[in-house]
Structure formats: structure tokens, C-alpha cells
Amino acid sequence: MQKRKILVIDDCEPLLEEIRDFLTMKNFKVITAIDGAHGIQEALSQLPDLVICDISMPVMNGIEVYKTFEKIPNLSIIPFIFLTAKTQPEDFRMGMQLGADDYIPKPFEFSELMLSISKRIEKFDKISKISNTKFNALIQTPLVGVFMYQSGRIDIINERFTEITGYNKNELDKAKIAEIFKNDKPALNKLHICIDGGAESIRMKFYILSKDNQQKYIDLFGRFIEIEGKKSIIGNIVDITDLNILQSEHTNSTPENLKVQMIDDVTATKQHLSNFDKLKKSSIPIDVSLTKREKEILILICQGFTNSEIAKKLFLSIRTVENHRAGLLDKTQTKNTASLVAFSVSNRLID
Secondary structure, three states, X not given: OOOOEEEEEOOOHHHHHHHHHHHHHOOOEEEEEOOHHHHHHHHHHHOOOEEEEEOOOOXXXXXXXXXXXXXXXXXXXOOEEEXXXXXXXXXXXXXXXXXXXXXXXXXXXXXXXXXXXXXXHHHHHHHHHXXXXXXXXXXXXXXXXXXXXXXXXXXXXXXXXXXXXOOOHHHHHHOOHHHHOOXXXXXXXXXXXXXXXXXXXXXXXXEEEOOOOOEEEEEEEEEEEEEOOEEEEEEEEEEOOOOHHHHHHOOOOOHHHOOOEEOOHHHHHHHHHHHOHHHHHHOOOOOXXXXXXXXXXXXXXXXXXXXXXXXXXXXXXXXXXXXXXHHHHHHHOOOOHHHHHHHHHHOOOOO
16 A cells, blocks of 8 residues: 655754654655745645644745645645644634644644544545545446546546447556557647647547447547646547438548547637628627736637637736636626637627
């Protein structure tokens, strides 16, 4: 069983070494940091199972460390125990009111520390188990195959995914993704671009080779997400091999000469712009007040740029761009990017 990781942050080196030695004897993997800033760096790179942090430290104290953790999704869920030499009731209340899991005054017995650690990890495990149960129940839909692609392999699947591809979880661990994708380079490249953060989502239609060597035409949708610090794609697949529309569209084609069909927001946008071309010339504009920044972002959205591309062009964070995009959808009362572009053109929000 993999050792649990505990991050200990304290500027008192003798105490830091004592805690490290004690927890190492208890079969934990211990990561130490001599100040708050170093502790945050270690937490981001190591993703510990629990954090023990002193409150009174120079440069960045424990309260500031905790508040920083709360702002970072991957760190905010980690059990957090405060250590402090302050024993006043108001100090205790302040630590607990912040949301910390425990507050241990110095000096303390190691048995007391061990009891707190055990309780916090046990509680966290229960919560994780409930979350995993709910997640598994959510993905077990009979309608679409659900998957998670991570670290170069398909890591999580549901029963429908197995029905479509013929591969169960153990077989997928051994199978090469390129073989399942029939070495389809455009499809594989699209997958890799998304997981590298170059696109927020992908949708494509392509052929796969099932375990029993049957060619199947698949419609795949996936979205980029970080899970426990790992770049991942969570998505679904639908078997559209037998659809009449597919048969009529490709009666004179063979799987070998069909190209991967990519469907994205840019394509949908062009379709909407075509439909709204006459409306653009004749409609009465609706007055929607936009800030200078919103108009800059809207222009780039209409030109087909993704959030990450817009962020780079305007020197903004992706989160900021996402917030502006959501604000634009709200102001224009549109539901998606394509509708936003069509609305903006027809109502002359941009030139």
C-alpha cells in the first residue's frame, strides 16, 4: 500500500525534525518546509494527504498559508492541522473559524498529534469514498460510453464504453491507445493538444478498431480538467456506426479514405453567422452595454479564438477570460458561444 504523505511546515527546525522522525516511524512519507512560501510550493508539487502547519512564522504565517490553500482547488480539500504556541481562547477560535480541521497547542504529546492525524485522514477517506461512489453511479449510464484519459492511457471507463470497444479496464491498461484509434494521427493529435491545455474541449468523429477487430464509427466529446494535479480529459463516446445518416453520407466512401471530422465552436459559429447574415443587415440593434475589456474579448471570441488563446493575447489568466465569457453570455442572454457570436453580429455589438 502506498504511504500517506504528510507535509509539515514549521520554522523551528528541531521540532520539524522531531515530527518528521516520529511520523516516518509511523510509516508516513514526510515532506518538510521551513516557511510558509516553501510549504505552498511543496504542497503544489507533492499534493500531500494532510498538512501540519505552525501559525507563527516569519514571511508568511500559518494563517496566510491556510488562506492560500483555500484559493487553490487541489489544495483546499486537504486536511489542515494548525500548531501554535498561543493558547488563548480567541486564538483557538480564530484558527477553527477559518475552517481548519484541528488546532494543537504547543507543547504537545506526539500521541495527541497522532490521534488528530488518524481522525482527519479517516474522515477524509470516508468523504472520498462517498464521492467516488457518487461518481461511479453518475458515469454508469447505459446511453454513452464514459472515459477518463490520463497519463497516456484511458484510466476510468463505464460499462457502455466496454460494450462499444470490447475492452475492459484491465485490457485497456495493456492496450495502446494508438492501436484502438487505428493509429489515426489527426484524432490522436487532437487528443494530445487538448490534454496539453491547447484546447478546453474536443469533439470529433473517427473510426476505432474494437477488440474483436470490428471497425466502429465513433462520436467523441471530451473536456480538459485537472484531477489531483494531473492533466486529464473526461468525456464520452457514442457508437454511430449504424446510423442511417452515416450510411447515406458515405455510401461511396470507405473507412480508409475518410478523414477525421472535427466539430468545434468555430464551425458552429460560421454556421450561425451564415444564418444570421440577412438579420445583421435588417435588424434593429439591441442596446447592450459592454466594457472595453468585454468588447476586446468578444471580438476575439467572434474570430474563433479559445479561452487560452485569448488569455495569451490579452495577457490575462484563463479564469479571467472564462469569467468575462460567462458575463457576456449573461448580458446577451445567450446559451453558448455560437449563439453569442450570432447575437453580437446581428445586434452590431462588434463591427
